[in-house]
Amino acid sequence: MPGTRIVLVDDDALFLESLGQNLRDSGYAVATFDTGAAAEAYLRATPEVRLILLDWKMPEMNGIELLQRLRAAEVATPVIFLTALGDQIYEETALKSGAVDCVEKSRSFTILRNRIDLILGGAKGAASADKPGEVLVLGSLRLDHETSRAFWRVQQVDLSLTEFRMVALMATRAGREVRYRELYDLVHGPDFVAGVGEQGYRANVRTFIKRIRQKFHDLDDGFDAIENYAGFGYRWRNDHPA
DSSP, X not given: XXXXXXXXXXXXXHHHHHHHHHHHHTTOEEEEESSHHHHXXXXXXXXXXXXXXXXXXXXXXXXXXXXXXXXXXXXXXXXXXXXXXXXXXXXXXXXXXXXXXEEETTSOHHHHHHHHHHHHTSSOHHHHHTOOSSXXXXXXXXXXXXXXXXXXXXXEEOOOHHHHHHHHHHHHTTTSOEEHHHHHHHHHOTTOOOSSSTTTHHHHHHHXXXXXXXXXXXXXXXXXXXXXXXXXXXXEOSOOOO
């Protein structure tokens, strides 16, 4: 999306300059910061920012701390973590903290650009193809695609953007199984390789689903609309009462 405002935060001056220029050459309006404090002040005052690219390891205030401060201040701008830390535990920590994606710095700019476009462009992958309209009502579930908000029995469910897309994909195929791979593609884009072996991404999907279920359970102790289809994936029940 040319002209879209992006904030890039990294204490590595060369990386900041290089990536910032690549983003500008791609048509984005980029504001760069080398400290979390400066970025926080700007983001609190600039609601039109559409995406934050955030370094993990920074002095004084690291990326996770900055993200937590932004969410506490009700700054809901999507965050992609940029990190040299390849262990899956860092990715899970970033996602649990409210990030929508995590990209290793060693990967090419083309891959990062693709992730940015997927996030800014609305529903990813199959979810966009199955999108039934701006609002989907299915029993007790209401999905507002325009705002990426989910409601369960009138109460809003505090889902991240990626979690919303997973729920939307399952709900638009209610009663039918959705493969692990399809759900993981909503996180990293098609064919991204993660974890150990060809099925390494499944643990990541299970973490997402566990977190999604818990958020629904926080509103409704009897929530049971998401079912596991052993060895295949998950499905949203199509017989759940309103």
